[in-house]
Amino acid sequence: MTATSIALFNNKGGVGKTTLAYHLAHMMSRLGQNVLAVDLDPQANLTSVCLDESEIEDLWSSSSELIAQGVIAARLPGGGRVRGDRTVADAVRPILEGTGDVALVEPVELKSGLWLLPGSLDLSRFEDKLSNEWFKSFAGDIAAIRTTTAFHRMIKHAAASVDADIVLIDVGPNLGAINRAALIAADSVLMPLAADLFSLKGLSNLGPTLREWRHNWRQVVLPQVPSGISAPPADMTPLGYVIMQPEMRLDRPVKAYERWLERIPVVYSSAVLDDPSPSPDDRHHIATLRNYRSLMPLAHDARKPMFELKAADGALGSTQKYVHTCFKEFRGLAENVLQRALDR
Template sequence: MTRTSIALFNNKGGVGKTTLTYHLAHMFRRLGLTVLAVDLDPQANLTSMCLDETEIEELWEGQSELIEQGAAWSVLPGTGRVRSGQTIADAVKPILEGTGDIAPVEPAELQPGLWLLAGSLDLSRFEDKLSNEWFKTFAGDIAAIRTTTAFHRVVEQAAAGVHADIVLIDVGPNLGAINRAALIAADTVLMPLAADLFSLKGLSNLGPTLRDWRRNWQQLVLPQVPAGFSAPRAEMRPLGYVIMQPEMRLDRPVKAYARWLERIPWVYSVAVLDEGVPPRGDARHCVATLRNYRSLMPLAHDARKPMFDLKAADGALGSTQKYVHTCYQEFRALAEGLLARTEGPPRS
């Protein structure tokens, strides 16, 4: 298949975006694809899900709290999966400091065919630089274009280096400069949603913003990019949305959930796709609805593996194993559905 990239984004936090990215990366690998997961969220939550604390300490060249508290030894040997100074923040550091262009970084191989371009809390320092350079790109400022395309070029080099079939990009829940640079580097955008007011409000803000970014980049910037310079097309084609079911609470009755659920197709069609009001009950843009796997998450966290890979030795006993199987079926169906929408047939 032709390499494609998917950014998972909703500017409302807490909808399970990083968890979804992590599990999709593993499921795409199960389907036979070579996967590059990219952590462009300055909170680095995807990195913390993929690596243990000793590896993160080695990667970030800093002392972890566990080691400072004496709960782990600082002399623990590395796993060999990571090397210090190999994060997305290290890649853009020369631009930030004005000493050069992007630096080469190596993704960490989590398992055969699954790679992570790790994040860092230091990435937040790049926000102001990106913000200041955005409008300069409209005038064809080459330094500004180099800065704004940094994520695209880092990811492009990393993906080519590991021969990735698919790139998954995890970004933070906001419409700031870091996310703008991350999203214009994406071919497609998948939107995880909760059926609530806050997700719908985020969706209504997201659609017009993506269109503005796409239009400005394609009409004002791309015509001024020098020949031979790698710049993204800023396609950001909406793939659809995934509904993340909540845990039902007494203060959040089922009727309220259903009411917001009915409004999602309307808001997505009008705000994101800039189309007319869809017919009632139209759910063609809903890629999947994922149930709440609250009981599996602690086991998966302790075992440091996806929920659908949990075994009896990990504590998934009895009826829990049936739940694990259901989880596997749902994520496989989601991954195959996404591949169909990106025009890449799934591999067995």
């Protein structure tokens, strides 16, 4: 059975996308899904949440450009759950250096039923290569096609190696070449939003861009892909959006929040779904997640999801009730996303 892939994307940063990806991955695993989380954000934020610093140091210990530049120190590889040469940057390094095709790296097991294909800051070096090869692929250039399908083939191999049911892809907040290749590799797209002008503007840009990428890939590139190269169909089906509720402050009154909230369904319908008669109907609104700011420091220190915090982690009294609320909300969200993704 082929895994279903979901990219979490908003080209406006700071909306809690990586936090959402991390918690969804853990909750979907709790619900019995084999989950592969893939960090295709060159900032490697999901990796930094999933692994501790010593593990990341082991992970980046082999021929990392950051080590070569003295940004981080090299050390002997550890004997834990990670080792060097297992990041997405390692996977595309042969293409980037002109020494071969994508290297099919194995994911890291975080716990039973949950794996991570780790990111790396070195992935940013792949941006220019992907940008240059995009239009070459329109002409049927085989090397260019191998480059633009590298993420798809890397993810497909990793998902098969762990028998994944769901693949969650975390990408950066931009419409650059890395994200284009990442989104083309996704079956569907889940959009975390804040109720503000920036997220609405992001939706306005995102919808037309996804349609352009899908059209160019299907109409121009796919017909020229050789049978020996696995290429994605570039479905990128919009699953819906999740509102990440901000912390209400005196300088951001509830009325301002509600004003932007009311505009999201119409903008999503018109820009993302290309509906000629956009509707204020919010059927594409999957959930609104409250701000769990008080739980985040505890979760970070405990290196676990907020909804798994225990009294030993500092979640005492009313905080423990907040943890139960968090669990209930994320469980409902995960079930809804799974249903939409599997029924699409």
